[in-house]
Amino acid sequence: PDSYLPASETELSHALHNANVMLGGHTWSHPNLAALSALAVEEELLRSKAWLEDRFSERTLPWLSYPYGLENEMVRAAAQQAGYRAAVCIEGGWVAPDHHEWYAVPRVNISSHLSRRGFALRLAGLVRR
Numbered sequence: 677p678d679s680y681l682p683a684s685e686t687e688l689s690h691a692l693h694n695a696n697v698m699l700g701g702h703t704w705s706h707p708n709l710a711a712l713s714a715l716a717v718e719e720e721l722l723r724s725k726a727w728l729e730d731r732f733s734e735r736t737l738p739w740l741s742y743p744y745g746l747e748n749e750m751v752r753a754a755a756q757q758a759g760y761r762a763a764v765c766i767e768g769g770w771v772a773p774d775h776h777e778w779y780a781v782p783r784v785n786i787s788s789h790l791s792r793r794g795f796a797l798r799l800a801g802l803v804r805r
Contacts (some may be wrong), residue, residue, distance in 0.1 A: 680788075682706075685731065692735050699732055700739035701725050701760060708744055709751045717751055721758040739763065745785075752779035 683691070691697050703709065704723040712720070721740065728736045738761045742751070745766025755763045762778040766785050784798060 688732065692732065698735055698737045699728055700737045700741060701728060702741050703743050706743045708746050709742060709754075710746045710748045714750055714754060717754045718758065721754055721760070725758060725760070742766070747780065755779050 688699065692699075701721065701724050703720040704727070705720065707716075707720060709717050709720065725738075738759060740755050740758075740760045740763040742763060742765060747755075747763070747765065752763065756779055760779075762781055764781045764783045766783070786795060786798060790798065
């Protein structure tokens with residue numbers, strides 16, 4: 677469906693009219709980075725980062741969200757080498773105060789099919805899935 681397609685450059689520009697919106701990296705072609713060679717991972721990370729910074733430099737954060745949440749030690753090292761300061765996985769829950777692995781930051785996954793009530797419960801920490 678159209679709602680699952682990547683945003684166009686025009687759509688990103690419109691989204692940035694909201695001062696609370698910032699952009700971070702998510703790779704160039706959305707592959708499973710953990711299944712690629714180190715060279716291919718580097719290309720995916722650098723190409724998407726350069727594209728975002730070239731077009732939206734003032735609204736880009738040096739954060740990466742791994743496609744499908746899949747990563748490994750090589751991918752984490754490549755993210756750091758590419759200039760990202762942190763990267764998030766697809767799940768894992770809330771970030772603990774003592775969390776120090778900046779290239780495997782957990783997050784609360786919010787599916788597109790979650791109701792508003794379910795969203796509120798998830799944010800309140802009452803529902804895990």
